[in-house]
Amino acid sequence: MLRIFLQRCLSAIPVLFLVVLFTFILIRLAPGGPFDDERAVPPQVLENLNKRYHLDDPIHVQFFDYVKHLLQGDFGPSFKYPSRTVTEVIYAGIPVTLELSLYAFLVALVFGITSGVIASLKPNTLQDYVPMSAAMIGLCLPSFVLGPLLILVFGIQLDWLPVSGWGVTPGDKILPSITLGAGYAAYLARLSRGGMLETLSQDYIRTARAKGLSGWRVVFHHALRGALAPVVSFAGPAVAGLLSGSFVVETIYQIPGLGRFYLQAAFNRDYTMILGMTILFAFLIIICNLLADLLLLWLNPKLRGRK
Amino acid sequence: MSTEAVDFDLNRLEKGRSLWQDAFSRLKKNTLAMGGLVFLLLLIVLAVLTPWIAPYSYEEQNLMLGATPPSAEHWFGTDIFGRDQLTRILYGSRISLMVGFIATAVALCIGVTWGTIAGYIGGRVDALMMRFVDILYALPFTIFIILLTVVFGRSMLLLFLAIGAVEWLTMARIVRGQVMAIKHQEFIEAAVAMGMSRPRIMFKHVAPNVLGPIIIYTTLTIPSVILLESFLSFLGLGIQAPQSSWGSLISYGVETMEEYPWLLIFPALTLSMTLFALNFLGDGLRDALDPRVSKD
Numbered sequence: 001m002l003r004i005f006l007q008r009c010l011s012a013i014p015v016l017f018l019v020v021l022f023t024f025i026l027i028r029l030a031p032g033g034p035f036d037d038e039r040a041v042p043p044q045v046l047e048n049l050n051k052r053y054h055l056d057d058p059i060h061v062q063f064f065d066y067v068k069h070l071l072q073g074d075f076g077p078s079f080k081y082p083s084r085t086v087t088e089v090i091y092a093g094i095p096v097t098l099e100l101s102l103y104a105f106l107v108a109l110v111f112g113i114t115s116g117v118i119a120s121l122k123p124n125t126l127q128d129y130v131p132m133s134a135a136m137i138g139l140c141l142p143s144f145v146l147g148p149l150l151i152l153v154f155g156i157q158l159d160w161l162p163v164s165g166w167g168v169t170p171g172d173k174i175l176p177s178i179t180l181g182a183g184y185a186a187y188l189a190r191l192s193r194g195g196m197l198e199t200l201s202q203d204y205i206r207t208a209r210a211k212g213l214s215g216w217r218v219v220f221h222h223a224l225r226g227a228l229a230p231v232v233s234f235a236g237p238a239v240a241g242l243l244s245g246s247f248v249v250e251t252i253y254q255i256p257g258l259g260r261f262y263l264q265a266a267f268n269r270d271y272t273m274i275l276g277m278t279i280l281f282a283f284l285i286i287i288c289n290l291l292a293d294l295l296l297l298w299l300n301p302k303l304r305g306r307k
Numbered sequence: 308m309s310t311e312a313v314d315f316d317l318n319r320l321e322k323g324r325s326l327w328q329d330a331f332s333r334l335k336k337n338t339l340a341m342g343g344l345v346f347l348l349l350l351i352v353l354a355v356l357t358p359w360i361a362p363y364s365y366e367e368q369n370l371m372l373g374a375t376p377p378s379a380e381h382w383f384g385t386d387i388f389g390r391d392q393l394t395r396i397l398y399g400s401r402i403s404l405m406v407g408f409i410a411t412a413v414a415l416c417i418g419v420t421w422g423t424i425a426g427y428i429g430g431r432v433d434a435l436m437m438r439f440v441d442i443l444y445a446l447p448f449t450i451f452i453i454l455l456t457v458v459f460g461r462s463m464l465l466l467f468l469a470i471g472a473v474e475w476l477t478m479a480r481i482v483r484g485q486v487m488a489i490k491h492q493e494f495i496e497a498a499v500a501m502g503m504s505r506p507r508i509m510f511k512h513v514a515p516n517v518l519g520p521i522i523i524y525t526t527l528t529i530p531s532v533i534l535l536e537s538f539l540s541f542l543g544l545g546i547q548a549p550q551s552s553w554g555s556l557i558s559y560g561v562e563t564m565e566e567y568p569w570l571l572i573f574p575a576l577t578l579s580m581t582l583f584a585l586n587f588l589g590d591g592l593r594d595a596l597d598p599r600v601s602k603d
Contacts, residue, residue, distance in 0.1 A: 282447050
């Protein structure tokens with residue numbers, strides 16, 4: 001068991017290395033240097049800038065320098081704003097984005113699994129159709145449609161909740177979390193309904209019922225555990241989706257998180273900022289996938305035999 | 308007497324239905340899926356005919372008119388430049404649907420080829436190829452697409468390729484599973500015995516037999532591609548002005564939604580209804596083509 005855990009963890013390292021290499025090369029391929037401006041820069045100044053940022057070193061030297069600094073948690077300077085480093089921006093944005101993603105994930109888990117389980121208990125009745133129709137609507141309303149609609153209804157028409165900022169006015173975290181989580185709630189509802197239906201038809205459930213256990217005990221103690229495997233394996237990719245979904249939500253609700261900074265960097269063509277943040281996102285997502293993988297192994301011992 | 312009996316039997320035999328006829332009759336009974344199909348066909352026809360049937364020209368501005376709510380002349384209202392919203396949505400449909408279909412086709416080609424080869428050859432090659440898919444699965448692709456648009460500039464071709472390159476992974480997994488399941492069947496052995504080459508067997512005999520799952524998953528890939536394109540265009544990283552897709556129309560609509568809500572509502576409604584239609588059709592096809600698999 002421990003060996004498999006370590007093996008999986010070690011296999012993430014080359015992937016991370018390749019991500020850094022690929023992103024680094026891609027950024028260097030970008031047309032135009034980082035100091036290209038509308039105004040022409042005098043050659044002497046350009047040379048000094050290149051020297052200061054070690055851009056005149058051979059590319060492999062630059063790459064290994066970059067990796068060395070990365071390992072020390074240093075993402076280097078921002079090319080557009082010399083006054084701040086990429087690391088500072090990342091540290092400012094990361095708690096906000098992680099908090100937003102966490103709340104959205106909780107929204108998805110609570111609403112998704114509850115409605116999926118409720119629907120699966122009486123398939124093809126009203127109790128199934130109502131939550132599943134809601135889930136279908138959730139799937140087809142992307143966050144950039146749902147967000148503005150929620151703002152229009154709850155922020156402007158009813159004036160119940162604040163529609164911008166994060167942690168500034170009370171309740172301003174509610175709408176962004178729902179906007180980001182709704183689609184995943186819908187997906188989880190469908191997954192957990194499917195998982196439950198399959199599990200409920202298994203022999204061991206019939207045995208549990210035959211033993212005279214109460215309906216709720218069968219559902220919670222026996223069926224749910226088996227039914228949640230697809231939910232767990234979805235959790236890894238879901239975190240990736242939540243992080244990139246935060247781009248839209250942070251833009252709509254003007255939240256100072258990583259997603260918004262990333263987009264700003266993209267529009268400003270701030271290459272070092274983009275490089276650092278891409279690597280950070282990749283790192284977060286790979287780690288989450290790894291955790292989901294390990295959780296799945298722990299939940300389902302049958303998988304441990306493979307490979 | 309005996310000939311009659313034979314005739315009778317032959318008549319009964321002729322009424323046997325193929326898998327596809329059977330599936331289609333099941334699909335026809337599914338009102339939601341058929342509704343989705345009709346909606347999509349209508350939308351495609353409208354999008355193709357847009358240059359001829361659009362009530363106004365795409366770029367024609369009428370600054371005197373400005374933004375007006377829906378009326379008899381402008382069914383979906385006009386934007387702040389007095390441009391007809393219906394016309395703009397119709398032109399947007401051309402872009403969104405085109406991205407949807409072409410990028411899905413790219414994903415389909417890569418995914419089916421990859422999955423067929425991995426599933427059919429098996430062993431080490433399979434393990435290596437699928438490990439590659441696993442690794443790609445773990446990467447933040449939306450972020451890479453944004454990175455690509457920053458590095459290479461925004462272009463339609465990049466959008467097709469980048470989205471297609473993201474969406475093929477699941478297709479490859481599904482096809483591989485199906486190929487593994489059928490590669491030991493007798494008709495494949497017969498083809499091997501007849502001395503057919505491996506690529507020919509793979510693409511002539513194996514691939515067509517996994518058509519069902521491929522069709523189902525393709526129908527479900529199109530909406531996620533359309534969604535991804537709209538997502539990028541909403542962020543200002545996809546389709547560039549003066550062209551517009553549903554995503555960029557929605558993003559204009561959001562800017563002015565307090566004063567002119569119709570500029571948000573109509574493009575949002577068009578996008579959501581298309582996604583509904585495609586998802587219903589995909590679900591319906593899944594039920595029709597593979598009755599064993601229950602809806603999840």
